Amino acid sequence: MYFLAHDNSQCRHYFTGEFIFDIKYVYITENQSVGMSVRETWATRVGFILAATGSAVGLGNIWRFPFLTGESGGAAFLVVYLLLVLLVGLPVLLVEFVIGRRSNRNPIGAFDELNHSQWKFAGAVGALAGFIILSYYSVVGGWVIQYLIASFSGGYGTEAQAFFMSTASGPTTVAFHAVFMALVAGIVALGVRNGLEKAATVMVPSVIVLLVGLAIYGSTLGGASEAYQYYLYPDMSTLLSDAVSVLPAAAGQAFFTLSLGMGVMITYSSYLGEDRNLLRDSGLIVVIDTGIAILAGLVVFPFLFTQGVTPGEGGAGAIFISLAGAFNGLPAGELLGGVFFFMLLLAALSSAFSIFEVVVSFTIDTFEISRVRASVILAVIIFALGIPTALDLTYLDTYDKFANNILLILGGLLLSLFIGLSGSTPPMPATNSRKAASRAGSARSGSTPSATSCRPS
Numbered sequence: 412m413y414f415l416a417h418d419n420s421q422c423r424h425y426f427t428g429e430f431i432f433d434i435k436y437v438y439i440t441e442n443q444s445v446g447m448s449v450r451e452t453w454a455t456r457v458g459f460i461l462a463a464t465g466s467a468v469g470l471g472n473i474w475r476f477p478f479l480t481g482e483s484g485g486a487a488f489l490v491v492y493l494l495l496v497l498l499v500g501l502p503v504l505l506v507e508f509v510i511g512r513r514s515n516r517n518p519i520g521a522f523d524e525l526n527h528s529q530w531k532f533a534g535a536v537g538a539l540a541g542f543i544i545l546s547y548y549s550v551v552g553g554w555v556i557q558y559l560i561a562s563f564s565g566g567y568g569t570e571a572q573a574f575f576m577s578t579a580s581g582p583t584t585v586a587f588h589a590v591f592m593a594l595v596a597g598i599v600a601l602g603v604r605n606g607l608e609k610a611a612t613v614m615v616p617s618v619i620v621l622l623v624g625l626a627i628y629g630s631t632l633g634g635a636s637e638a639y640q641y642y643l644y645p646d647m648s649t650l651l652s653d654a655v656s657v658l659p660a661a662a663g664q665a666f667f668t669l670s671l672g673m674g675v676m677i678t679y680s681s682y683l684g685e686d687r688n689l690l691r692d693s694g695l696i697v698v699i700d701t702g703i704a705i706l707a708g709l710v711v712f713p714f715l716f717t718q719g720v721t722p723g724e725g726g727a728g729a730i731f732i733s734l735a736g737a738f739n740g741l742p743a744g745e746l747l748g749g750v751f752f753f754m755l756l757l758a759a760l761s762s763a764f765s766i767f768e769v770v771v772s773f774t775i776d777t778f779e780i781s782r783v784r785a786s787v788i789l790a791v792i793i794f795a796l797g798i799p800t801a802l803d804l805t806y807l808d809t810y811d812k813f814a815n816n817i818l819l820i821l822g823g824l825l826l827s828l829f830i831g832l833s834g835s836t837p838p839m840p841a842t843n844s845r846k847a848a849s850r851a852g853s854a855r856s857g858s859t860p861s862a863t864s865c866r867p868s
């Protein structure tokens with residue numbers, strides 16, 4: 412495809428099959444490196460949904476959700492969590508999608524674009540949450556890599572709990588935290604979003620198939636009925652007495668699992684065209700994400716009960732302890748374990764990537780440094796932030812509660828307030844130009860219309 416040089420004082424739209432570009436600075440030919448300010452758009456609705464689902468489905472569903480449910484009283488927690496996903500998570504997801512699609516910008520730049528610069532701090536709260544979350548997310552990602560390696564090199568030892576403790580903290584944990592962070596930064600620095608989009612295509616269905624298989628196997632175990640009783644039949648009296656701790660935990664989880672409150676979904680929807688039915692897309696993402704979390708509980712609890720581990724006691728190690736114990740006892744357990752932890756690693760990477768992308772794009776825009784440099788510097792900072800967690804598990808809880816139960820919820824609240832208070836703001840001229848591009852695009856290319864902005868992304 413060829414583009415012609417053109418001055419940067421006005422925008423023009425270039426139609427190239429599936430994509431439409433609004434181009435401000437253009438100086439490429441087919442063989443030259445790209446030196447223009449272009450915002451790509453998702454080629455298809457499925458591509459967008461998969462990328463957003465790839466961000467949403469991650470350690471939050473398979474690792475965090477079961478252990479939180481275990482710590483917070485089982486089925487009662489599940490009920491509150493489902494209510495919050497529906498009543499708060501879905502609307503906030505829509506809020507983020509609307510801000511991103513309307514502004515076509517990163518979560519902080521979006522407020523400039525929408526002429527509400529005074530709200531930029533809402534984006535900054537999200538960026539801060541991103542640093543903290545990724546710092547410990549990467550430590551847990553390092554555990555997954557260690558379990559993956561163990562699957563292929565002699566298994567997880569005879570004592571699943573002891574094996575977890577030796578994996579979860581210490582110098583080796585720091586080293587694997589570095590490996591995970593390097594993987595995330597490497598991918599983001601290369602800008603290979605397509606790679607992850609493709610990974611998500613394989614990852615989401617594979618995770619579902621594996622979890623369904625494991626849940627069916629779990630249902631045959633001795634502890635299954637006790638586990639279902641615990642996980643699926645809420646005891647409303649404990650719910651009322653524990654409301655003070657259950658509510659923030661469930662709200663934090665609803666935000667964490669849907670990647671809300673820190674601008675990931677603003678960024679992803681900034682690559683959207685105008686004609687999407689955002690409610691339908693959000694609904695689908697919520698259903699897939701919640702379904703995978705529920706399924707993870709159906710796997711973890713039968714295994715935990717069968718091994719005699721009380722759910723609350725497993726803590727952050729619940730999924731690792733229960734599954735390693737289970738895989739140890741299965742005929743082809745190590746192979747199955749290897750496949751499972753590989754999927755978990757993909758899921759973790761595509762989520763970590765989305766968090767890192769927000770922080771990187773914000774840094775590039777604010778400090779005007781290159782993507783590679785921003786990725787390296789930020790990876791080092793986030794790695795350093797994660798070291799305490801990698802050396803001492805108790806930090807994980809502190810970081811996790813502060814970032815999720817406070818910062819993410821604050822971020823989501825601010826974004827919702829922003830939409831509520833500025834709902835009467837007339838559309839920006841840029842929006843109109845995008846709409847025109849979008850309409851023209853659908854007419855010319857016959858493909859799903861997609862539109863972009865003239866502004867640097």
Ligand code: TRP
Nearest residue numbers: 467469470471472667668670762
């Ligand atoms: N949703 C992801 C998970 O469940 C984690 C995640 C990705 C996230 N992006 C986020 C959490 C943004 C909070 C904010 O594992």
